Amino acid sequence: MTYLSKVREQNPLIHNITNIVVTNFTANGLLALGASPFMADSQEEVADVAQMAASVVLNIGTLNEQVIRSMILAGQSANVHGTPVVLDPVGAGATSYRTEIVQKLVGAISLTALRGNVAEVANVAGEQWAIKGVDAGAGDGDAVGLAQKAARKLGCIVIVTGKEDIITDGVTTYIAANGHPILTKVTGTGCLLSAVTGAFLAVGSDSPLEAVAEAISFYGVAAEIAEERTRGQGPGSFQIEFLNQLSLVTPDIYQKRSLIKKV
Template sequence: MSYLERVRTQNPLIHNITNIVVAPFTANGLLALGASPFMAYAHEEVADVAKMSGAVVLNIGTLEERVVEAIRLAGQSANANNVPVVLDPVGAGATAYRTETVQMLIRELRLTVLRGNVAEVSNVIGESWSIKGVDAGQGEGDRIGIAERAAQRLGCVVVITGREDVITDGQTTFLTSNGHALLTQVTGAGCLLSSVIGAFAAIARPGEDLLGSVVEALAFYGVAAEIAAERTADQGPGSFQIELLNQLAQVTPDILAERARVRQIDGGAQ
C-alpha cells in the first residue's frame, strides 16, 4: 500500500498551528487529501491536541507572543508523546524576531521534518542567503549542500522547495521535479505543502522509511499542481487554487506513479 493510500485509509489527525493568512486553505487541503485538520492555538489545550494527533505542523507565518508560546507547548507535547513535528520557518531571516524564534524552537524541540525555501533553511542553520519578505531572494549557493547540512545538524528530514525540491535526511538525498509556477501565485501553497508532509509523516510506521513518505508527499503535491494547472490553463491563479484542492482529492496512486519525477542522488555533504 502506498503512503497516499495509507493517508486516505487512516485519516490522520493533523494539528496545525499556522498563520492566519492560510488557515482555511490548509484545512480544506488536508480534508481534500483525506486527512483530518485540527486548528488549535489556545495554551490551555495545545498540549492535549498535540498528544492525540498523528502529526503537529508548526508554522511561524504570523508571529506574536501567544502564538510562539502555543507553538512551543505543542511541540514539547508532541516530542514527549513521539508525535512527528513538522516546522515551517516562514520568513526566517527576514526579521530578527523570526530568526530568534526559529533558533529557540530548534534548541527546545526535536524536529521530524523542516520544510522551507532555500533562504529560510539557510537562515535556520546560520548560513547566509538573501530573503525578500517570506520569499527566497536571489543568491548563489549549493541548495543540496545546505539541505544536507541542515539535516545533519538538526537530526531530521529537511525539504527545500523550489523549481526542483530537495529532500534529505543528511545521508540519502532525493530530488523531485513535479509542480507548477502557479503555486507561487497562490498564498499558502507552501504552508499547505508542509501540512501535507505532516499527513504523510503521520502514517509512516515506527522504524519505517520516513524519508520515503516525505518524498512521496512532495511528488504527490507536485503532480496535483501540474494537473490543476493543465485543467485551468486559460483561467488564472484563482481557478488554479480551487482545482488544486480538487486534485488533492482525485490524484490516485496510479496517477502518481505514472507522473512522479523523482531521482536519488549521492548524499552526505560534510
C-alpha cells in the same frame, strides 16, 4: 502500497498551529487529501491536542508571543508522545525577531522535518545564503549541499522547495521535479505543503524520509494536473482545481507522473 493510500485509509488527525493567512486553505487542503485537520492554538489545550494528533505542524507565518508559547507546548507534547513534528519557518531571516524565535523553537522542540524555501532553511541552520532579487529561491549556491548540511546540523529531515524540491536526511537525498510556477501565485501553497508533509509522516513511521519524498512529489503532480485543467484561467481557478486534485490524484496517476530521483 503508497503512503498516499495510507493517508486516505487512516485519515490521520493533523494538529496545526499556523498563520492567519492560510488557516482555511490548509484545513481544506488536508481534508481534500484525506487527512483530518485540527487547528488549535490556545495555550490551554495545545498539549492535549498534540497528544491526540498523529502529527503536529508548526508554522511561524504570523507570530505573536502567545502563539510561540503554544508552539513550544504542542511541540514538546508531541515529542513526549513520539508524534512527528514539522516546522515551517515562514520568513525566517526576514526580521531579527523571526530569526530569534526560530532558534528558540529549534532549541526547545525536537523536529521530525523542517520545510521552507532555501533562504528560510539557510537562516534556520545558521548558514549563509546569497539572496538575489525577490525570489527567495534565487541564487547560485549549492542548495543540495545546504539542505544536507542543515539536516545533519538540525538532526531532522530537511525539505527545501522551489522550482525543484530537495528532500534529505543528510545521508540520503531526493530531488523532486514536479510542480508548476503558478503555485507561487497562490498564498499558502508552501504552508499547505508543510501540513501535507505532516500527514504523510503520520502514516510513514516505517520510513519517514520516503514518506516525505512521496508527499512532496505527489503535491507537485496534483499541481501540474490542476494547472493543465485550468490553463489560461488564472490563479483563482487553479487554487480550486488544486484542492480537487489533492483528492482526485490516485496512487496510479501519481506513480505514472512522479519525477523524483535519488541523487
